[in-house]
Amino acid sequence: MKTGLDRIVRTKRTELIKNRDGVIFIELVLVLSIVTVIFLATVTFSFLFTDYYGAQKVAREGAREACISKDIALARQRAEDAAWLWGLDQDRLLIQFMQDSKGVTCTVHYVARPFSRTFPELLNDKPLKDYHFQSVAIYPWTKKD
Numbered sequence: 001m002k003t004g005l006d007r008i009v010r011t012k013r014t015e016l017i018k019n020r021d022g023v024i025f026i027e028l029v030l031v032l033s034i035v036t037v038i039f040l041a042t043v044t045f046s047f048l049f050t051d052y053y054g055a056q057k058v059a060r061e062g063a064r065e066a067c068i069s070k071d072i073a074l075a076r077q078r079a080e081d082a083a084w085l086w087g088l089d090q091d092r093l094l095i096q097f098m099q100d101s102k103g104v105t106c107t108v109h110y111v112a113r114p115f116s117r118t119f120p121e122l123l124n125d126k127p128l129k130d131y132h133f134q135s136v137a138i139y140p141w142t143k144k145d
Helices: 006-017 021-069 072-085
Strands: 095-099 103-112 131-138
Touching: 021 072, 021 095, 021 103, 021 131, 072 095, 072 103
Parallel strands: none
Antiparallel strands: 095 103, 103 131
């Protein structure tokens, strides 16, 4: 024989199973937190990749200008201009040139900081691990006409 309490418990259980608003909200919060972390990681990686690519372009531009003009001061200026165009911080940039009989080598060292441009408030002035990029470009001397 079924009592009224059994009927009430079954009814409440059925209502709880049918009403999933709370479960959906919890799943939404969990999924959004994971998606947010993935988004921030993607943005950070894309800015680090842009800095790395910019350092490569700066090295190429410096070596190319030094090879063509044979003037290291002008080549350094062109490389610094290229760094500015690529949004690289001049305080974290080191440009070096080396000449020999075969050509000129431009080496660029750059220290990139994750989240420094996009979300600095997340760090509370405590930077994450710096990434050190080094790019080298070697150009042979051009022939004199």
